[in-house]
Structures are given as C-alpha cells and as structure tokens.
C-alpha cells in the first residue's frame with residue numbers, strides 16, 4: 001500500500017475535508033504493516049475501496065419555525081460500508097456539521113462496529129440544524145421534515161440510524177414516528193428509542209458505561225485499580241453523564257465537567273445528586289456548565305478546557321479534536337496515567353503522538369466508546385426477536401462486548417516492549433474483519 005499516493009489522491013479529490021482526511025490517515029498508517037502481509041488485499045484494492053463511502057445522500061430540509069418563518073437546513077446520510085451488516089451509525093444535529101465531519105464519523109464507525117463483534121456496517125448522518133434553543137414543536141417539525149427525505153434510504157435490514165450530538169431520545173422519537181407513518185411498519189429502523197416502542201434498557205448509559213468498563217480493563221492490564229483514581233471529564237451531555245455515573249460507582253472521583261463556556265472543577269467529586277443535576281443542566285437550553293459552579297460553589301474557568309487539572313485519568317466526552325498537543329503535554333507533566341476517548345476522535349494526531357511517546361495508556365474512541373453502538377446492536381436484536389431483555393441482561397452483554405474489544409486491541413496492539421498501542425490494535429482488528437468480508441464477497 002502506498003499511503004502517500006492514496007492520501008494525495010484523496011486530498012486532491014476532497015480538499016478541505018480535514019477531519020475525514022485525518023481519520024483516514026490514522027487508520028492507514030497504523031494498519032500498513034499488517035496490510036502488506038496480505039498481498040490479496042492489495043490485489044483487490046481493499047484500501048482504495050474502503051476509504052470512499054458507498055454513497056452519500058445530501059438533501060434540503062425546509063421547515064417552519066414558531067414565528068412562521070421558513071427555515072432551510074442541510075441533511076445528510078453517509079452510507080460508508082456494509083460488508084459485515086446493515087449500515088449503522090448515529091445522526092448528529094449541530095451547527096458545525098458538514099460533510100467532512102460526517103465522513104470522518106462514518107469511516108470511524110466501520111471499524112468501531114466491526115470491533116463490537118456484532119454484524120453492523122458503518123454510516124453516519126445528520127444536519128447543520130441545532131436543536132439548542134429551539135422549542136419542542138420546532139424540533140418535531142424539523143425531525144419530521146428530515147425523515148420525509150431520509151426514509152426511502154433506510155430500513156431495519158438496510159441502514160439503522162441512531163443518536164449522536166444533538167440527537168437524543170426526543171429526536172429519535174420524532175424521527176421514528178414519521179418513519180413509521182411513511183413506511184407503514186413498526187420495526188427497529190432507529191435505535192435509541194424510548195422503552196415503550198422498542199427501546200433498550202441501558203442504551204442511554206451505554207456509551208459512558210462501556211467506556212469505563214474499557215478503561216478499567218486498561219488499568220487492570222497494567223496492574224492498576226481504577227478505585228481511588230481522579231478523573232477529568234469533558235462535556236456534560238449523555239456520554240459524560242454515563243461516564244461519571246459508572247466511574248463513581250467504581251470508586252473513582254470525577255473532578256471536572258465542561259461546556260462551550262468553560263469547565264468546572266469540583267475537588268470533592270461529582271457524585272450522587274450532582275450527577276443527576278448534569279441531566280437538568282443539559283435539558284436547559286443554554287449549553288453552559290457555569291450554573292453547576294454557582295449551585296455547588298466550586299471554581300469555574302471560563303473559556304478553558306479541563307486538561308490543565310492534575311488527574312490520573314482523562315476522559316474526553318464531548319467532540320472531535322477537543323484535546324490537542326498542548327493539552328496532552330500538560331496532562332503528561334501532571335502525571336496522567338490513562339487517556340480514554342469516549343468522544344469520537346477526541347484527541348488530535350499530535351496529542352496521540354505525545355501519549356504514545358510517553359507510554360501513557362491511550363484508548364481510541366473507536367474502541368472506548370463502542371459500548372453505545374454495541375447496545376444499539378443489542379436493541380436491534382431485541383426488536384428483531386420482538387422481546388426485551390432486562391437491564392442486567394443488557395449490561396452483562398455490554399460488559400462482555402467491551403471485554404472482547406479490549407482483548408482484540410491487546411492482541412493486535414502489544415508492542416515488543418510490552419506497551420499496548422490500543423490505537424493500532426483497534427484499527428488492525430476492525431480493519432481485518434471488514435477487509436476479509438470484502439474480499440470474500442468480490443469487487444462491489
């Protein structure tokens with residue numbers, strides 16, 4: 001595989017799609033050695049076929065706001081690869097959404113979904129619509145207008161969307177309602193549904209819980225215990241909430257959460273009712289964490305990120321590239337032991353390089369945050385069987401899946417000196433599964 005040539009051709013075709021090119025470069029450079037052991041991959045041009053999505057839908061979403069004014073947003077669905085199962089991946093509604101971001105997320109999703117051991121292909125979608133500050137009626141009208149266009153391209157055995165940033169149970173409910181009406185069928189076409197119409201227990205907690213199951217195993221593999229460790233979390237949404245809940249239950253102490261406005265530092269630990277309060281904060285329309293600092297009388301650092309705090313473990317739980325080289329160096333100086341991305345591509349390539357150089361344990365998003373989509377896969381299974389599992393059954397399966405992902409990362413990521421390069425391990429394990437499936441099915 002000639003990575004430079006392939007990257008140059010992608011850069012020429014998709015110039016300016018920085019996040020997408022970043023995600024592709026990371027995967028190609030980490031799988032190169034393994035790839036070159038398989039001449040059959042090169043002969044079938046697996047890399048060239050994998051880096052381009054199967055297809056992309058882009059559509060206009062017109063809707064009417066509460067003042068009676070017509071609004072026009074852009075909607076997307078990127079169906080990246082379905083060699084091992086139906087396209088699967090979330091929808092992101094945020095003003096920053098563009099094709100580059102959805103293509104990086106869709107590309108990452110291929111390998112993440114392969115790692116879960118469940119039969120799911122990779123996809124992502126969304127819109128530049130921002131639900132923050134909108135009334136529920138506006139969100140409903142937008143979701144309905146979005147689904148009027150998307151419904152023809154998805155289905156329970158074809159493409160199964162879910163939530164991501166800006167898309168929670170409320171949005172999934174409105175999207176599902178319109179799909180059901182248009183398709184005239186009740187199926188598991190979306191995951192992250194409410195329990196009353198096919199949702200799974202533990203799905204809201206799953207990304208955060210899965211992340212902590214994984215981080216606990218990383219520490220245990222290095223002979224350490226998560227109990228008693230201090231943790232910096234970024235974000236204050238669903239993922240940060242689930243992570244704080246499980247970290248606290250495991251005996252660790254979460255000392256930060258953050259928003260676009262800055263971060264709060266709660267030295268005594270964000271636990272108990274303070275974790276419940278995160279949900280209230282998220283539900284309020286302002287997208288700020290400062291009220292937490294006022295309510296619990298703790299310091300708030302405006303415009304700053306939580307990576308300057310001295311902690312044992314850092315868990316990015318917000319968005320892509322939220323932890324850069326400067327942040328990484330600060331964390332390392334402060335003695336960080338482990339960094340687990342529960343957000344997608346939370347660290348910049350330079351930050352990752354610093355962690356690897358300093359032999360800090362680093363878990364990439366496609367392994368650490370796979371618990372969310374894994375539990376979506378379990379929701380699909382329950383829907384297909386027309387049954388629902390108990391919380392314990394789902395949680396047990398989630399633990400097993402996170403354990404299996406960890407095992408694959410160790411198998412393919414352990415280096416000669418014993419250091420586990422989880423990024424390399426996750427990329428190789430996810431890639432091999434998809435590549436073998438593509439190879440067996442011919443040139444498509």
Ligand code: 2IT
Pocket residue numbers: 088089090091112160161162163164165191344369370372373374376
């Ligand atoms: O990034 C992710 O894995 C998700 N947003 C969840 C996707 C899903 O289909 O549950």
